[in-house]
Amino acid sequence: MIHIVFDIGNVLIQWDEHAAFRDVFADVAEIDRFFSDVGFYAWNAEQDRGRSRADALAAAPEHAELLDRIFERFADTIQHKVEGSWEVLNDLKARGHRVFGLTNWGAETWPVANDVHAELRDAFEDVVVSGHEKLIKPDRRIYEVLTARNDLVPGECLFIDDSPKNVDGAREAGWQALHFTGADALRAELEALRLL
Structure with missing residues (x-):
């Protein structure tokens, strides 16, 4: 068997990663520019590898408030x-x-x-x-x-x-x-x- x-x-x-950010950016293209600027996908992969939320935000302090939305609004991304x-x-x-x-x-x-x-x-x-x-x-x-x-x-x-x-x-x-x-x-x- x-x-x-x-x-x-x-x-x-x-997984709709854009859903966590739609209310703070004008459109998907703007979200994608943000993702590119912060290296979002590489950053996110480290959570998959076991990095904590606290360490993830500490790794990108200049963008921490925005990036924290992926945790705060994670449910919105997997509806x-x-x-x-x-x-x-x-x-x-x-x-x-x-x-x-x-x-x-x-x-x-x-x-x-x-x-x-x-x-x-x-x-x-x-x-x-x-x-x-x-x-x-x-x-x-x-x-x-x-x-x-x-x-x-x-x-x-x-x-x-x-x-x-x-x-x-x-x-x-x-x-x-x-x-x-x-x-x-x-x-x-x-x-x-x-x-x-």
Whole structure:
């Protein structure tokens, strides 16, 4: 039996990082200029790696007040599910597959995700959250955390992620992997593999 491992952000839950800033900037282009000026995505990745909110703000003191909005308004950034993905997940479970989660997500914002999307609490047999492990995909070690913790054989795990580099990371760890581009395409790929 193949075990299915889902990424969460932009596979099951849409992440709209702009939502935390729309009321202080004129438009998305202006938000993106701010993101570029402060190196937002690299800064945010450090929370995924386990950095605390306090340390994150201390790392960018000149922008701390604005950047703190990503924590204050995090719930606004994850309001929407990815259409069709949850149905695929539930169909896989109905077919008897063990289903796990493996996500690059900050330790301090992960509880917010579970509040906004309560079904996360029951969706997976286990979830590896990068902020808890202080490791982020595509580091091979984070894939090994999940297999070791759940006594899984890497080659029997199929990983689904929207990031090609994270898909490559899974393959380097000995897993099977699919690049997620949408729920319909995912379902077709799983059917072709006779997993659905």
